[in-house]
Amino acid sequence: MTDDAPPMLHAKGISKFFPGTIALDDVELQLFGGEVHALLGENGAGKSTLIKCLTGAYQRDGGTVTLDGTEVDPQSTAESQRLGIGTVYQEVNLLPNLTVAENLYLGRQPLRWGLLSRRRMNDLARKTLAGYGLDIDPGEPLTTYSVAIQQVVAIARAVEMSGKVLILDEPTASLDRDEVQLLFSVVRQLKERGLAIVFITHFLDQVFEISDRATILRNGRVVGTRDLSQVTQKDVVTLMLGRQLEARVHDRKAGKAGKPLIELDKIGRRGMLEPFSLTIHEGEVVGLAGLLGSGRTEAANLIFGVVQTDQGKMTLRGQQITISNPREAVAHRFALCPEDRKTEGIVGDLSVRDNIILALQARQGWLRPIPRGKINEIAESYVRALDIRLASLDMPIRLLSGGNQQKALLARWLATNPDFLILDEPTRGIDVGAHAEIIALIEQLRSDGMALLVASSELEELVAYSTRVVVLRDRKQVRELTGSQITPDNIVQAIADDSPLQEERA
Known part of the structure; x- marks a missing residue:
């Protein structure tokens, strides 16, 4: 990476909209060959949506992506791999019932006289993995080896198939300290080979250990790109949380x-x-x-x-x-209002009334149903007390606004008198x-x-x-x-x- 080198990947003006939500708003990201670039942000900042737009899992609603000087618009993750963008996730996206070699060469197995040459595939896999510092038997099932080694195999497959940009999405979340160092040694090798590497993690110590630069997202917008040698962890946290401190x-x-x-x-x-x-x-x-x-x-x-x-x-x-x-x-x-109200809190197709009474009825027992009149009395009292805006108690709770869903979820637990x-x-x-x-x-x-x-x-x-x-x-x-x-x-x-x-x- 040099000051005058063009970016390996340049995403400019990237926008993505969902009903009622602006997930990405005019986002720009530049990745250079030979650098590890951290992509940071809290939940809902837009990291996953941006990666999906870059890799074809989502179709962007605005902006352009240039890869190695050529504008690209992948329509699927398979196409993005063919173009040169590979992704490795926290949950290893390989097939555990296959061998290491079969996973490494799945879809591009070496043939001899039109038939699969397993010996040649194993030899090629052994040589390929040696380049990543692994001395393992590629003929063994993938599950024979630790999660860290499986991650390296996934990286090797992504790089061998793609070879320009490698996106690592929370790759260290399930690894211990020694396994993280194994993974980082591979990342450093790939950096020396000139790949542009995106590193997504919530471990800031790891960000500063392995990354050269970081782009920070908040609420779907880029709030800063920083050379990590010039800033502190506190500077980065301040950008992520967006507070005057x-x-x-x-x-x-x-x-x-x-x-x-x-x-x-x-x-x-x-x-x-x-x-x-x-x-x-x-x-x-x-x-x-x-x-x-x-x-x-x-x-x-x-x-x-x-x-x-x-x-x-x-x-x-x-x-x-x-x-x-x-x-x-x-x-x-005790009562708990979870972070993700849509998947862990509300029951979207049930009425507002049924959502409010759910916890109280569960505590009383389903064989002792609360009388309908009492249910209406409880639900109406909390709708008034919390000013829940709705057309009717019978309407499905998923039709309420986010704020009114949250208040209805609070009403559910307050009804239990916790x-x-x-x-x-x-x-x-x-x-x-x-x-x-x-x-x-x-x-x-x-x-x-x-x-x-x-x-x-x-x-x-x-x-x-x-x-x-x-x-x-x-x-x-x-x-x-x-x-x-x-x-x-x-x-x-x-x-x-x-x-x-x-x-x-x-």
């Missing part, structure tokens, strides 16, 4: 927390979330901060029993409890009016004595309503902020590194 006074009306409600003592799950401890009091909002992949959602799911813990203990009002599934959590008067409410990104993807209403509701519930745990990437929100903020990084608890420490700048500082915190000044 100067410390300033916030009027946090925290009130007075009550008695301890939930005590978590070194709970965790191996391979998912390192053990963490936390006490949450009645009348308290504890914020969970961290980037995508930091462990926010995993923590919420472990507490609620969506995923079982395999270590530590949980205490409720001084009594040790075990929560193995969400039904047990609901029985203990003592402990977990909110995972409660204001993501909703309009400004609903956004303000949900924040006001969080503050009202806290003042009424409810205990809340709120995971959010909206830093100003966390600062405004949290009595404490727990910061997660790389699936472990790294810091707890209290009092004057709770500022957007300090949260970002804790996400990015372990530098000393700044005290908020009055």
